[in-house]
Amino acid sequence: MIDKVTAIEERYEELNRLLNEVGEDYQRAVELAKERAELEPIVQKAQQYRSVQEQIEQARSLANEHDEELRQLAEADLDSLLPQEEHPSFACCWRPRIPATSAT
DSSP states (O other), X not given: OHHHHHHHHHHHHHHHHHHHHOTTXXXXXXXXXXXXXXXXXXXXXXXXXXXXXXXXXHHHHHTTOSOHHHHHHHHHHHHHHHXXXXXXXXXXXXXXXXXXXXXX
């Protein structure tokens, strides 16, 4: 899934570049703008997802600090961020989970 989202983001950036270069070919500009508009919600969700991921990583690193108050703040941040990471609105961005295996 991550590879598909990355490909969509790359296409979105390419469309932005092409729109800047289109010149006076208005029909081509309309086609490019329409495709870009279709991809934009996915790109925005991917950016939001990455932002949550970065915040989680920062909170995890702060959770290992020696300062008790800082550690508690980081743990509170994690409590609010981790559910966001799994929110259904980020389904396009979820990393595949490795299934747990039983030791039986």
